[in-house]
Structure formats: C-alpha cells, structure tokens
Amino acid sequence: MPSCQEAGIHGNAPLKKFSKVSASSLQAALCALIFFGVIGFGSATAASAQDAPKPQLPTQASPSPAARPPDGQAPSASVPPKPVAIYNLLQKKSIVFPDIAYSTERLSTGQKFELFVDGSVSVDAVTWAALGSAVGQAVNSPTGFGQEWGAYGKRFGADLARESSSEFFGTFLLASTLHEDPRFYAEVNPKFFHAVKYSAQHIFIMRNDDGHEVFAWSRLVGPAMAEGLANVYWPDRNRTVGDTLFRYGLDLASRMGGNMLREYWPVVLAKISHTRRPGYEHN
Numbered sequence: 001m002p003s004c005q006e007a008g009i010h011g012n013a014p015l016k017k018f019s020k021v022s023a024s025s026l027q028a029a030l031c032a033l034i035f036f037g038v039i040g041f042g043s044a045t046a047a048s049a050q051d052a053p054k055p056q057l058p059t060q061a062s063p064s065p066a067a068r069p070p071d072g073q074a075p076s077a078s079v080p081p082k083p084v085a086i087y088n089l090l091q092k093k094s095i096v097f098p099d100i101a102y103s104t105e106r107l108s109t110g111q112k113f114e115l116f117v118d119g120s121v122s123v124d125a126v127t128w129a130a131l132g133s134a135v136g137q138a139v140n141s142p143t144g145f146g147q148e149w150g151a152y153g154k155r156f157g158a159d160l161a162r163e164s165s166s167e168f169f170g171t172f173l174l175a176s177t178l179h180e181d182p183r184f185y186a187e188v189n190p191k192f193f194h195a196v197k198y199s200a201q202h203i204f205i206m207r208n209d210d211g212h213e214v215f216a217w218s219r220l221v222g223p224a225m226a227e228g229l230a231n232v233y234w235p236d237r238n239r240t241v242g243d244t245l246f247r248y249g250l251d252l253a254s255r256m257g258g259n260m261l262r263e264y265w266p267v268v269l270a271k272i273s274h275t276r277r278p279g280y281e282h283n
Contacts, residue, residue, distance in 0.1 A: 096123045097262050099171070101183035106209050109176045115183070116172035120164040124261075128254065129159035142243070144235020162230050166251065170222020180218045181207040184262045199259035203252055223251040 098118035107115070119125060133155035137147060145151045145158075175182040185207065187198060206216040227248045231239040 097184070097258075097265055098122050099183050100262055100265065101181075101185045104211070107181060107183070112172050112176050112182060116167045119167040119171055120160075124258065125160070125163045125167075128258075129156055129163060132159050142235050142238035144237045158230070158233060161233065162226055162247075162251075165226035165229050166223045168222075169225040170218045174218035174222055178217055179209045180214065180216070181209055181211075182218060183207075184259065186263050186266055189267060190263050195260060195263045199256050199263060202259055203255050219255070220252075223255075224248055227251065 095118075098115060133152055136142070136145075136155045136159075137152045140147050142155075145154045171182040174180070184202065187195070190198065202216070203219060204216050205213050206219055208214045227244050230247070231244060234243075
C-alpha cells in the first residue's frame with residue numbers, strides 16, 4: 001500500500017480515509033475467499049458424492065508408500081520396507097512440511113481442507129513469508145509498500161495471505177474438484193541431480209486420487225488464482241499484469257525449491273534423530 005507521503009496525504013482526516021480504504025480492501029479479499037470457498041466446498045462435496053472412492057489394487061505402483069501396519073501386527077511381505085521405515089521416523093504429519101505424504105491412503109475432501117489449513121500455518125509457509133518480506137523490504141519491492149516503519153509488517157501479512165490463498169485454491173478447492181492428490185511423495189535417499197529433476201517435474205506432475213500421475217492443474221492454477229486475488233490488497237501501483245505474472249513465476253520457482261527441501265527433509269530428520277530403523281539403509 002503506498003505510504004501517506006507517496007500519495008500526497010497529509011492530516012488526520014486523510015489518514016482515516018486511508019484506513020477505511022485498507023479495511024474495505026481486506027474485507028473484499030476475505031469475502032471473495034469465503035465466496036470461492038463455499039462454491040468449492042459444495043462442488044467438491046457433490047463430486048465426491050457422485051464418485052465413490054475406488055480402492056487401490058495391491059498391484060498398483062506406489063513410488064513412495066508410507067503407510068505402516070497397526071501396532072502389534074507384523075508388516076506384510078508385499079509392503080516395500082525402505083519407504084515405510086523412513087517415513088515412520090516422522091511418526092505423524094510434519095509441522096514443517098504438512099504436505100509430505102506419510103500414507104498412500106486416499107484423502108477425503110475434509111482431509112484436503114485440513115491440509116490446506118495446516119499448510120497455511122506451517123513452519124515452511126511462515127519462514128518463506130518472513131524471508132521473502134525481508135528481501136522485499138531490503139530492495140523496496142513492491143514499491144507501493146515503501147520502506148518506512150510498518151512496511152515489513154505489510155509485506156509479511158501480504159505474503160502470508162498469498163500463501164494461504166494458494167493453499168486454499170490449489171490444495172483444497174481445485175484438488176478436491178479435480179480429484180488430485182495435493183501431497184508430495186518424497187523419495188528415499190535421493191541423489192542430488194535426480195532430486196533436482198524430480199523436484200522440477202513435480203511442479204507439473206502430481207498424483208490423482210487413484211494413484212496415477214496426471215498433469216498438476218491444481219499446483220499450477222492455484223497460485224495463479226491466488227496472485228489474481230492478491231491484486232485486491234496489493235499496492236495500486238504494483239497491480240499490473242506484468243507484476244502479477246512476475247509474482248506467479250516466483251511462486252513456481254519457490255515451489256521447486258520447496259520440493260527439493262521436501263525431498264531431503266526425511267533424510268535430514270533421520271540424521272538429526274540419529275536413529276536407524278529396519279529398512280532404512282543406504283544404497
């Protein structure tokens with residue numbers, strides 16, 4: 001949002017007007033998000049009611065299974081042990097990367113909504129918003145926020161809102177409607193160059209609810225919708241088509257970097273825990 005000096009605003013009355021404009025812009029963004037949410041939830045619920053979940057066949061390929069048998073029950077011989085062991089180190093959903101798949105079980109619409117909420121407040125989301133806002137503050141980007149006291153808070157709030165919107169549209173709304181699996185299936189002990197290739201590919205490829213690889217519509221369209229919504233609360237001078245496309249490009253680039261971190265997160269966690277589980281062994 002442009003500073004008072006930049007807009008040529010002086011005195012208390014214009015400041016009140018400025019606050020009202022900011023409040024109305026935020027209210028419009030929230031109303032739009034709620035509106036899309038109601039439509040999306042209704043569409044996803046109707047779609048899931050028409051299409052009953054299809055059980056996965058035991059012969060289906062599962063590149064990164066992470067389900068483990070119930071307590072006290074020996075693992076089945078047909079379950080690949082290495083992926084199971086490394087993901088068992090997580091024990092539960094990661095607060096750092098909630099979208100890392102720790103189970104091959106099909107997600108319901110409600111579970112995708114929970115994943116959207118978890119991803120919006122995850123350590124990953126908050127850290128990226130904090131770092132991105134710091135860089136933006138240093139280089140004065142977007143210029144409409146300025147660099148006075150409080151500008152960092154505006155950038156941080158806007159970045160968190162963009163991340164939350166992207167999670168809402170991609171992880172919940174589109175993934176539910178299109179029956180796509182928004183989770184990331186990390187590999188076991190990935191080689192660096194293979195991990196780079198895998199991370200880049202899985203910007204454009206993801207699994208659907210049946211376990212097949214499909215074009216990642218939700219991962220590509222979700223951020224685009226979020227950046228379109230961001231223009232409601234983004235500074236006036238930075239709402240051009242070029243600025244929007246530039247932010248969208250940064251979203252995709254950061255997604256690849258995030259995929260790399262997700263690839264190595266289970267490995268890092270294993271190193272930190274100093275724990276060697278059955279089946280977790282180096283190739």
